[in-house]
Amino acid sequence: MRPNGGSDRSSDTAGIVDGTEPTVDRRVYRGWYVVAGGFVGAFVVFGLSYAFGVFLGPMQRDFEISRSAVSFVFSLQTVVIYLSAAVLGVLADRFGVRRLLAFGAATLAIGGVWTSQTDSYAGLLFAYGVLTAIGLGVIYVVSYATVPRWFQRRRGLATGIATAGLGIGMVAMSPAASALIDVLQWRYAFLALVVAATVAVALVTPLFADDPASSETDPGDEFPDGVPDRDPPEWEAYRRELVDVAISRQFLLVMTGWVFVYATLYAVLVHIVPHTGDIGLGEETGAVALATIGGTTAVARIGIGGLADRFGRVRTFVACSGVMGAATLSLPLIGSPIGLYGFAVVFGIAYGGNGALLSPLTVDLFGTANPNAIFGLVSVSFAVSGLLAPWAAGLTYDLAGTYTPAFVGAGIAGLLGAGLLAIAGAAT
Numbered sequence: 291m292r293p294n295g296g297s298d299r300s301s302d303t304a305g306i307v308d309g310t311e312p313t314v315d316r317r318v319y320r321g322w323y324v325v326a327g328g329f330v331g332a333f334v335v336f337g338l339s340y341a342f343g344v345f346l347g348p349m350q351r352d353f354e355i356s357r358s359a360v361s362f363v364f365s366l367q368t369v370v371i372y373l374s375a376a377v378l379g380v381l382a383d384r385f386g387v388r389r390l391l392a393f394g395a396a397t398l399a400i401g402g403v404w405t406s407q408t409d410s411y412a413g414l415l416f417a418y419g420v421l422t423a424i425g426l427g428v429i430y431v432v433s434y435a436t437v438p439r440w441f442q443r444r445r446g447l448a449t450g451i452a453t454a455g456l457g458i459g460m461v462a463m464s465p466a467a468s469a470l471i472d473v474l475q476w477r478y479a480f481l482a483l484v485v486a487a488t489v490a491v492a493l494v495t496p497l498f499a500d501d502p503a504s505s506e507t508d509p510g511d512e513f514p515d516g517v518p519d520r521d522p523p524e525w526e527a528y529r530r531e532l533v534d535v536a537i538s539r540q541f542l543l544v545m546t547g548w549v550f551v552y553a554t555l556y557a558v559l560v561h562i563v564p565h566t567g568d569i570g571l572g573e574e575t576g577a578v579a580l581a582t583i584g585g586t587t588a589v590a591r592i593g594i595g596g597l598a599d600r601f602g603r604v605r606t607f608v609a610c611s612g613v614m615g616a617a618t619l620s621l622p623l624i625g626s627p628i629g630l631y632g633f634a635v636v637f638g639i640a641y642g643g644n645g646a647l648l649s650p651l652t653v654d655l656f657g658t659a660n661p662n663a664i665f666g667l668v669s670v671s672f673a674v675s676g677l678l679a680p681w682a683a684g685l686t687y688d689l690a691g692t693y694t695p696a697f698v699g700a701g702i703a704g705l706l707g708a709g710l711l712a713i714a715g716a717a718t
Contacts (some may be wrong), residue, residue, distance in 0.1 A: 379666025450595020615704025
């Protein structure tokens with residue numbers, strides 16, 4: 291019997307069992323239901339997180355605080371999402387993904403309601419920057435790390451489809467937030483989005499299960515080498531395995547590589563709009579470029595994820611990371627809207643391919659044991675990039691009066707990160 295008490299067990303029988311199981315079509319592999327749940331999870335996490343910019347102005351005016359103070363709320367949320375993912379990934383491995391998703395949905399709802407009601411900056415920091423972030427961190431690690439357990443032959447395609455929810459969320463959530471703010475004050479608009487997100491996560495939670503072995507699912511020909519045994523070891527053995535991975539040279543190379551590669555993403559997401567205003571293209575052009583990145587990355591995740599299964603997932607990840615660095619390095623040379631949109635397409639494709647392969651990369655390099663915990667640990671790199679890259683880009687702008695050094699530096703960091711990931715892949 292599994293240590294989690296079988297909380298995530300399911301079967302490929304039609305109908306609903308004890309009111310907890312989704313209706314499952316025998317003709318459809320159970321893993322694709324997990325993919326659908328992961329898509330919704332990615333949509334919720336990144337749609338809500340990246341929509342913060344829409345609320346920034348109204349929050350600033352309502353709380354009568356500085357731009358930097360309200361921006362810090364987003365930075366805090368980014369750090370907490372990924373730091374909490376490192377801890378909560380361990381709990382998902384030990385107690386099952388459904389229990390953790392239920393906890394994440396409840397925490398997101400509490401944080402969202404509190405955010406919509408608080409009248410103090412300290413309350414905003416805790417409610418939005420900590421509570422909602424913990425809820426999003428749970429949804430993130432489960433949505434990303436569970437899908438690869440269900441696939442081997444089509445792992446890249448499956449995770450590409452699931453993580454395409456990120457791009458769709460980027461495209462859909464910000465306009466929805468803006469439209470709601472136009473007819474409601476920001477507090478009610480934010481509450482409406484959080485309620486909708488919580489309901490969506492609750493509805494897809496039954497679609498998740500730990501893996502084929504625990505749910506007694508026939509994977510067909512998905513695992514040519516056989517379905518991995520997913521019964522977790524005793525706690526002490528589990529802890530030793532996790533520590534051994536975390537202190538390995540290969541893990542440190544991957545984590546450092548992600549820090550450098552994702553410096554390009556955070557520098558671009560936070561500063562491309564003011565950059566386009568500075569060079570005379572207008573901030574509206576930058577906003578369109580951001581939407582283009584979001585739409586392009588959604589499509590690219592599916593296409594490149596499938597191709598990576600054929601040409602090699604680690605090799606494809608390294609190539610996409612290198613393109614992200616090179617594109618960011620070229621950004622200061624672009625001086626026209628057409629050029630900027632071209633950059634957005636190239637960067638979005640590379641980011642899409644990179645993002646589709648994040649969780650498959652950890653499974654391919656470190657195995658299927660403890661996947662949530664390992665993915666959560668390596669995701670701490672996003673907290674480092676999300677905290678430092680936007681700040682460093684802003685600081686260089688303050689010192690130089692231009693974003694050129696910031697984008698050049700981020701681009702070089704991205705290329706260096708791709709090199710580190712290539713070294714880690716070669717050590718497999």
